[in-house]
Amino acid sequence: MAILITPSTKILVQGITGDFGGRHAKLSLDYGTQVVAGVTPGKGGLVFTHGAHQVPIFNSVADAVKATGATVSAIFVPPPFAADAILEGVDAGLDLVVAITEGIPVKDMIRVKRAMQGKATRLLGPNCPGIVTPGTGKDSSGGCRIGIAPGYIHKPGHVGVVSRSGTLTYEAVFQLTSKNIGQTTCVGIGGDPVNGTSHLDIIKLFNADPETHGIILIGEIGGNAEVEAARWIKANCKKPVAGFIAGATAPAGRRMGHAGAIVGGAEDTAAAKIAVFKECGIEVAETPSDMADALLRAAKAMGVTLT
Amino acid sequence: MNIHEYQAKALFEKFGIAVPKGTTATTPEAFITALADLPEGPTMVKSQIHAGGRGKGTFTDGFKGGVKFCKTKHDAREMAAKMLGNTLVTAQTGPAGRKVQTIYFTVASEIKKEYYLAILLDRNSAKPVIVASTEGGMDIEKVAHDTPEKLFKIIVDPAYGLADFQVRELIFKLGLTGAEAKNAAKLIRNLYTCYWETDAAMLEVNPLITTPTGEVLALDAKVSFDDNALFRHPEIVALRDLNEEDSKEIEASKHSLSYIALDGNIACLVNGAGLAMSTMDIIQHFGGTPANFLDVGGGATKAQVIAAFKIILGDPNVKGILVNIFGGIMDCNVIAQGIVEAVKEVGLTLPLVVRLEGNNVLAGKATLDASGLALVSGSTMADAAQKIVKLVA
Numbered sequence: 001m002a003i004l005i006t007p008s009t010k011i012l013v014q015g016i017t018g019d020f021g022g023r024h025a026k027l028s029l030d031y032g033t034q035v036v037a038g039v040t041p042g043k044g045g046l047v048f049t050h051g052a053h054q055v056p057i058f059n060s061v062a063d064a065v066k067a068t069g070a071t072v073s074a075i076f077v078p079p080p081f082a083a084d085a086i087l088e089g090v091d092a093g094l095d096l097v098v099a100i101t102e103g104i105p106v107k108d109m110i111r112v113k114r115a116m117q118g119k120a121t122r123l124l125g126p127n128c129p130g131i132v133t134p135g136t137g138k139d140s141s142g143g144c145r146i147g148i149a150p151g152y153i154h155k156p157g158h159v160g161v162v163s164r165s166g167t168l169t170y171e172a173v174f175q176l177t178s179k180n181i182g183q184t185t186c187v188g189i190g191g192d193p194v195n196g197t198s199h200l201d202i203i204k205l206f207n208a209d210p211e212t213h214g215i216i217l218i219g220e221i222g223g224n225a226e227v228e229a230a231r232w233i234k235a236n237c238k239k240p241v242a243g244f245i246a247g248a249t250a251p252a253g254r255r256m257g258h259a260g261a262i263v264g265g266a267e268d269t270a271a272a273k274i275a276v277f278k279e280c281g282i283e284v285a286e287t288p289s290d291m292a293d294a295l296l297r298a299a300k301a302m303g304v305t306l307t
Numbered sequence: 308m309n310i311h312e313y314q315a316k317a318l319f320e321k322f323g324i325a326v327p328k329g330t331t332a333t334t335p336e337a338f339i340t341a342l343a344d345l346p347e348g349p350t351m352v353k354s355q356i357h358a359g360g361r362g363k364g365t366f367t368d369g370f371k372g373g374v375k376f377c378k379t380k381h382d383a384r385e386m387a388a389k390m391l392g393n394t395l396v397t398a399q400t401g402p403a404g405r406k407v408q409t410i411y412f413t414v415a416s417e418i419k420k421e422y423y424l425a426i427l428l429d430r431n432s433a434k435p436v437i438v439a440s441t442e443g444g445m446d447i448e449k450v451a452h453d454t455p456e457k458l459f460k461i462i463v464d465p466a467y468g469l470a471d472f473q474v475r476e477l478i479f480k481l482g483l484t485g486a487e488a489k490n491a492a493k494l495i496r497n498l499y500t501c502y503w504e505t506d507a508a509m510l511e512v513n514p515l516i517t518t519p520t521g522e523v524l525a526l527d528a529k530v531s532f533d534d535n536a537l538f539r540h541p542e543i544v545a546l547r548d549l550n551e552e553d554s555k556e557i558e559a560s561k562h563s564l565s566y567i568a569l570d571g572n573i574a575c576l577v578n579g580a581g582l583a584m585s586t587m588d589i590i591q592h593f594g595g596t597p598a599n600f601l602d603v604g605g606g607a608t609k610a611q612v613i614a615a616f617k618i619i620l621g622d623p624n625v626k627g628i629l630v631n632i633f634g635g636i637m638d639c640n641v642i643a644q645g646i647v648e649a650v651k652e653v654g655l656t657l658p659l660v661v662r663l664e665g666n667n668v669l670a671g672k673a674t675l676d677a678s679g680l681a682l683v684s685g686s687t688m689a690d691a692a693q694k695i696v697k698l699v700a
Contacts, residue, residue, distance in 0.1 A: 027636065080538060105536035106428060107506050113433040114465045148605065150635035150666060165581020166605065170635045171688070174664065191580055194433045220581060223430045246585040249569070249597055253399075257565045257580025257602045259535065260430075265448060270588070287592050288585040289689035 002133040002185040003160065003205040003212070004096055004122070005072060005144045009133075012037035012070040014077055014085045016048050016057060021076030024100075024148050026050045028074075031151040032135055032142040037064035039073075061092040072096040074130065074146045082126060083108035090121040098146045099126035099196070106259070109194035116196070123196025127258065129166030129188035147188065149173075157182015158306055159295065160206035162199055163218035164191050164258065168246060168288060172216050175292035181306050184212045191220070191258025199229035207237045214240045214299050214306050216291055217282065220261045221247030222268050227276045234280035240298035240306075243277040244285040245270045308532045310546045311355045313411040315528035322501040324494055326525045329413035331355070338387055342380045342412055349415035350383040351376055354390045356397075356405040357551040359529065364397035366390070367404055373397065376415055383412055401570075408550055416524055421514035422481055423447055424495070424525075426502040429462055435502065437461040437469075437495070439477050443514030469499040486521030494523050505543060506536030555618050562614040564603055571596025572626040573695055574619035576612070578603050578637060586631045589688055595696035598625050607637065612645030616653055627658040627699035629691060632665070639663045639671030647678040658698035659683065662691035 005011075011028075015021035016038030029035050029050050037056055038048045044059030058064040061073060073089045075082060075097065082101040089097040104126050116123060124131060130147010134140035134154035145151045153170060155177040163169040169188055176183060187202050189195055199217060206212045215237075219226035226245065233241055248270035250256045252263040263269050277284050283298035285291040299306050310318075316326045332341040342350070354361055354373035361373035366389075373395045377383040387410045396404035421443030429436035439459045442450045451458050459480045461473045474495050478488045494515070502510050511529040518524065537544050549557060559566030565580065569587070573595045577583035580602050587597035599622065603615055619625060632642050646661060662685035663671045675682060683698070685691025 024636075079535060103535045105506055105539075106508070106533045107503070107536060110428070110433055110435070110465045148636060153635070153665070163581070165579060165584075167577075167579025167582035167633045167635065168585060169581075170633050170665070171582060174633070193428060193430050218581070220584065244585070246581050246588060249587040249591045250584060250600070251567075251569065254567055255534075256567065256584050256600055259533075261580060261584065287589045287689050287692075288582070289589070289687045 003202070003209050004185060004187070005131060005133050005146065007032070007133065007135050007142055007144050008034065009072055009144050010034045010036045010068060010070045011072045011074060011144070011146055012039055012061065012064045012068065014039045014061065014073055014075045014089065016040060016055070016076070017043055018076055022048070024076065025055070027151065028145045029053045031145045032137060033145050036068040036070050039064050061088045061094070065092045065094065072146065073098065075099040075101055077101060079103040079105070083112050086112050086123060087115060090116055090119050094121050096122050096124065098124045098128070098130050100128060100130055100147050102127040104192070106194055109192065113194055113196070124187070125190040125195060127192045128190030129169060131185060131187045133185045134183055149186065149188070153177055154186065155182040157184065158211060158213040159183045159216065160209070160212040161186040161216045161218070162202040162206070163188055164220050164260070165218065165246065168218050171288055172218060172291045179292050179296070181292065184209060191260050193223065193260040199225045200232055203229050203233060203237065207239060212239065213304055214295050216295055217241055217243045218291070219243065219245045219273060220258065221245070221250050221256070221270050222260045222262045222264065224268060226273050227267070230276050230280040230282055233282060240295060240302045240304050241282045242285055242291060242294035242298050243282040244288060244291050244294070245273045245277070246288070308534055308537060308543070308547060309357045309551070310530055311357065311409065311548065312353060312528055313355055313409065314546045315530040316525070318505070318530065319501065319525055319528055323497045324501065324525055325490070325523060326528070327413045327416045329411055332387070332410050332412070333408060335388055335391060338384045338410070342384060345380065345412060345414055347380055349376065349378055350380055351413045351415045352383050352386045352390065353411040353413065354395050354407040355409035355411050356395055356400070356407060357548070358397050358399035358405060360397035360399050361395065364395045364400070367394040367396060373407070387412070405551065416516060416526060417518050419517045419519050421516050423450070423513050424498065424515045425509065425511040425513070426499060426507070427509040432462050434465055435463045437463065437477065437499065439481060441481055443516065447513065463499065468503070469496060483517070487517050487523060490521065490523040494525070506533045506540060507531065508533045555621055559601070559618050562611055564601060564611060564615055564618070566618055567600040568622065569597055569599050571598045572624050573699055574598040574601070574622065574625045574628045575631065576601050576603060576615050576619065576628065577631045578605060578607060578633065582631065582633060586629065586688065589692040590629065590696065593692045593696045595692070595699065598622055605637065607642065607645070609641065609645035609648060612642060613649040613652060616649035616655070620653055620655070625657065627695050628660070629695040630659070630661045631688060631691060632663050634663065634665035634668065634671070636666060638666055639668045640674055643671035643674035647674060647680060650680055658695065660685050660691050660695040660698065662686070662688060
């Protein structure tokens with residue numbers, strides 16, 4: 001089992017004819033992911049070819065869904081048009097929309113988030129690396145890779161990883177795999193101040209997933225999403241959890257790459273979040289090199305096997 | 308992106324938000340003509356720099372106060388001469404301070420009472436929030452901490468915009484009545500329109516004032532915009548003042564690199580914002596101090612790596628460099644070639660520690676080894692950080 005996506009999930013790619021979207025659609029196909037459709041308005045009827053793969057392109061998400069039964073979308077369209085692309089996926093009734101695009105205006109996301117209220121579709125991102133459920137083939141191929149994460153670093157297993165940052169997620173996954181510890185699903189929720197799915201949403205899914213035995217929670221300065229997740233974990237989660245917060249050295253008021261990574265007040269500093277983690281029984285990784293080991297410590301303390 | 312107070316006030320006027328009459332000058336010769344636009348009488352002289360805390364700041368020549376009240380226009384002219392071209396240090400500028408290149412003169416309004424008003428994003432609800440307080444002119448974080456009952460928040464539903472009943476609620480909470488209430492309602496509505504239409508990140512009016520004649524005025528104005536939305540606001544991009552920005556940060560943005568200068572002596576070059584932040588953290592964890600945040604992005608090219616090296620070496624405080632790359636999709640060998648070329652091109656003499664991991668890492672390491680460069684290899688982030696800290700110590 002895994003959360004949100006499985007190796008048989010059918011996905012479509014919005015912006016498949018762009019450089020970025022096309023490159024990653026090919027990598028997903030190589031990984032064995034069921035990329036069944038592409039969407040580029042005005043290019044419907046064309047075919048996206050990669051080796052033996054022939055992926056039909058449609059003018060709209062609705063057309064693609066009708067023809068192929070895709071339930072999940074990956075969005076690679078440029079920032080000015082990305083909010084509209086998300087809403088199109090929501091309107092087509094997709095289960096999950098994964099917005100990879102970086103640089104979407106905050107106002108556009110405020111409107112998207114409001115428009116999604118009461119809808120069944122879940123949004124992951126924007127400005128996120130995507131989501132991977134590793135497969136059982138060589139280097140975890142045969143899994144479902146949506147977005148831009150390197151597939152080969154994964155290994156199927158029992159740890160869930162959730163993070164705002166792409167490369168920090170890869171760092172954690174790589175450490176786990178190097179220690180022969182596999183993952184159920186690895187989720188990037190994105191580095192923007194307004195995003196679709198929170199740390200807490202993902203933690204709840206991992207907690208409910210019987211295959212997930214332990215969780216790594218990676219956060220950053222800014223906002224209170226990590227604190228919210230930690231308090232819920234304290235009250236509800238019986239699985240070992242390790243946590244890391246990036247940005248201890250970030251000066252207040254400066255945006256550290258991610259639009260959401262900015263210290264506004266005393267509550268959203270790295271020190272404040274780490275203190276809450278400790279108070280909530282989360283094993284804190286002192287450095288990013290310590291993330292997998294921190295989870296091993298937490299698992300050992302609770303008598304849980306991760307492999 | 309930030310703008311100056313005088314630019315923010317001009318923007319406010321466009322949206323029908325009342326501000327005291329003002330005028331600017333950028334040379335001493337222009338003081339007289341600028342002041343001719345204002346009536347004779349009490350005048351404020353305000354240094355225009357992007358940092359806050361101007362009133363309590365000190366100039367590098369010892370002169371105190373970047374914002375001054377003057378009884379006459381003549382006094383205002385003399386005061387302005389002391390500020391223009393001088394360097395102002397405030398709690399927000401850092402010790403180097405900022406050179407004052409524009410003086411803003413305004414009519415000194417008679418103040419009946421001061422209030423606080425701001426509009427920004429409420430991250431928890433993902434909606435705009437209007438924050439108001441009866442405690443104007445104060446540090447609002449302190450008000451929130453000491454007297455939270457004097458801080459009022461209204462969350463605006465983006466589907467409908469600011470509703471009249473919400474404006475009334477704010478007016479009642481602020482205790483305004485009569486002409487003051489009417490004028491404040493208009494100001495709040497227009498301020499919200501300004502926030503929404505310009506893609507502002509934050510509008511802050513501290514203080515908002517009432518006058519003895521029932522006027523409601525924005526006495527100060529601090530405005531910043533969402534960088535992601537600037538593509539649709541050329542009129543706001545035109546307000547950008549490059550004098551207020553770090554030259555290395557401007558250079559970095561030209562190469563699509565995300566760079567922020569810090570005070571330490573170990574430069575870092577990393578791919579990904581989260582990894583870049585935590586690379587700074589791990590340097591500090593092992594006793595060093597980071598000189599910068601630098602994210603070369605997920606798909607860095609050789610040219611970008613070379614540009615990145617030049618930028619970090621432009622900081623005279625840098626005593627060593629840590630390169631930390633997790634090549635997920637990015638080919639480690641491409642990065643390695645970029646490092647070798649960059650080091651040769653800039654003639655690097657400082658200690659360099661490189662930690663490469665991920666895609667095609669063996670070829671990347673071979674490239675570094677074959678280069679003959681005097682660089683040190685780190686196996687993990689912790690190992691690399693410890694090595695660079697030791698080398699610069």
